Each structure stands twice: as C-alpha cells, then as structure tokens.
Amino acid sequence: MTEVAFHFNAPDRVAYACRLLRKAAASGAKLVVIGSPDVLQQLDRALWTFSAVDFVPHCFLESESHVVAASPVILSTSTHAVPHQQVLLNLGQLVPEGFERFERVIEVVGQEDEDRQSARSRWKSYADRGYVITRHDLALKTSY
Template sequence: MPDIAFHLNAPDKLGYTCRLLRKAHARGARVVVFGLESELTQLDQALWRLEGADFVPHCGDSAPSHVQRASPIFLTAQVPLRQDFEASVLVNLDAAVPEGFERFERIIEVVTAFAPEVAQARVRWKAYKSGGQEPYAHDLDQIRAPKA
C-alpha cells in the first residue's frame, strides 16, 4: 500500500515541485510527475532554469527511450501511467487520481490554497480513502508559521 501525502497550501505549485524534485533527486529517488501537459511544460522550463548545482535531470514522453531510461525524473500526462518507467515516487499535479498509482511506494499530492484546487484535492482524498488507502496531510502553512 503506497504512502500518500497531501502537501497542502503550497505557495507556488511549480516552485514547490521544483524544490521537491531537487530533494528527491539528491536522495537518488526516481520520480514520475503526472499532470496536465501545459503544467508539465511550465515545470520543465522551471527545472531548466535552476542554477548549476541545483540542476535536476528530467525528461518527458517525447524524449528518446534511452534518455527516458537514464532520467531520474519523468514528466507525463499519459493515462494510464506507463509501467516501463521504474520509479518509487509519484508526484501528482493533476485534478484526478492517476490510473496506476498503486504501483508506487510513495505518492505526493501538491495542493495550493486556491479554492477550486482544494476542492479537487478533497475529491482525490476521498477516492484514495474509498480505495482502502490512508492519506495524510502535510500542511505547509504550519511549517512556515513562526513559532511563539
């Protein structure tokens, strides 16, 4: 059963995802990022703009197969999620629960405070729960809040 974490109140979805992917890459994780093509294009561009030491090697569906095999981060909008890209982590940027999520050890749902996105996250939370999963919330507002 995968570990499902909802990272709530992300102030900047793409910026937060870049930091998340940088940390995952530093730890040697292989990651699939699922989302809309337009959002993945923006993420791809943001990842290319990271400074030298922060570079995160990544590719998408259009990359040649040898590049996909060598890349630790794979960006995709295809459903169902491809089985041939071996990864332990799924980062979901989409409004829906991606088909095939069960094969991952860890799923991270990145959610901003934008009301429609929060509503979509609630639907995904309920879908995971109804499927027997136990998601948990990781509230980024609580991390950023100053301690008294």
Template sequence: MTEVTFHFNVPEKTAYACRLLRKAWAARAPVGVLGDAAALRALDEALWTFSSQAFIPHCGVSAPAHVLAATPIVLATDAALFTRSQVLLNLGQPAPEGFERFARLIEIVSAQPQDRAGARQRWNHYKKHGLQPQAHDAAARKD
C-alpha cells in the same frame, strides 16, 4: 501499499514541485511527474532555471529510451507511461489510474478553492481504496 501525502496550501505549485524534485534527485529516487501539458511545460522550464548551483535532471516520457534510462525525473500526462518510477508526483486534478503500483504518491494542492475541492475528492478516493493519506501543510513550513 502506497504511501499518499497531500502537500496543501502550496503558494506556487511549480516552485514547490522543483524543491521536492531536488530532494528526490538527491535521494536518487526515480520520480514520475504527472500533470496536464501546460503544468508540465512550466515545470520543465522551471527545472532548467530553478537552481544556479545544480541541474535537476529530467525529461519528458517521449524522450529516447537511452535518455529515459539515465534520467531520474520523468514528466508525463499519463501515469501508465511511467515504467520505473517509485514515486509519483501529481500536479493534476484526477486521481491517477494505477497509483497503487507506486511506493509513494505525493499530491500538491494550492490554496485555490477549485484545487482544494479536487484534492478532497482524491483524498476520499484513496481512502475508499484502503489508504490513509497524510496531510502536510506547506503554509506551516518554516524556512
């Protein structure tokens, strides 16, 4: 059964996604990142410059097969394109089709009303599929 976690009240989704992906890469968990083209472009750029200490390896789903096989973090606009990811990171609005095949689904939600409204719909969607989503308040995080 898929473990679903909503990270809400995220002040800046791209930077937050970079931090989560750094943790996933350190744990060697293959991650598929789902979002619209603009969000994925922003994330791609941010991952190249996020840390001066370490590179976070990533590529788009259209990369050559040998690159995809060697890259733990893959970016795509369609969840059906992820072939080996255990974790799905959703930066978009709709509930991803086929989310049940992932061990873990992470939803990143800003404090913006439109983003929160979409998150409520996805939360209810997952509950209707028998899942018990968990909530993580990013605003309560202490660095």
C-alpha cells in the same frame, strides 16, 4: 500498500515541485510527475531555471529511450508505460490511473479554491480505497 501524502497550501505548486524533486532526486529516488501538458511545460522550464547551482535531471516520457532510461525524473501526462514506479508526484486534478503500482504518491495542492476542491475529491477517493493518508500543511512551515 502505496503510501499517499498530500502537501497542502503550496503558494506556487510548480516552484514547490521543483524543490521536492531536487530533494528526492538528490537522495537517489526515481520519480514520475504527472499533470496537464501546460503544467508539465511550466515545470520543465522551472527545473531548468529555478536554481543556479542545482540541476534536476529530467525529461518527458516521449524523449529518446536512452534519455528516459537515464533520467531520475520523468514528466508525463499519464502513468502508462513509465519506467519508474518508486514515487509518483501528481500535479493533476484527478487520482492518477495506475497509482497503486507506485511505492509512494505525493499530491501537491495549491491555495486556489478549485485546486482545494479537486484535492478533497482525490483524498476521499484514496480514503475510500483504504489508503492511509499523510497530511503536510505547508502554511504551517516558514519556508519550503
């Protein structure tokens, strides 16, 4: 069964996603990040600039097929036709369609009320389907 984890209270969801992706990609994980086109564009820019010494190889699903095949991180607006099914990082507001094909789902939740409300709805949806959810409160950590 898919592991589901919520990472709550991210002061900056995109910056937190960059750090999470860097760590996961360095460990050899294959990831798909889904979200709105605007959020994915922000993430793409941030991945190119967030660290002077680290690079997280990534591309959009619409990139050339050989680039997609070689990239450990795929940015997409949906899970349809993605090549990786190991880790799904959700930066969207809805439960991702097809999430159950992935080994693990990570939900990144910011501090804004709207983001928290949609996260509560997603939490309930996963729980109603019988998924055990792990909760990580980033406010309890001094830095991420």
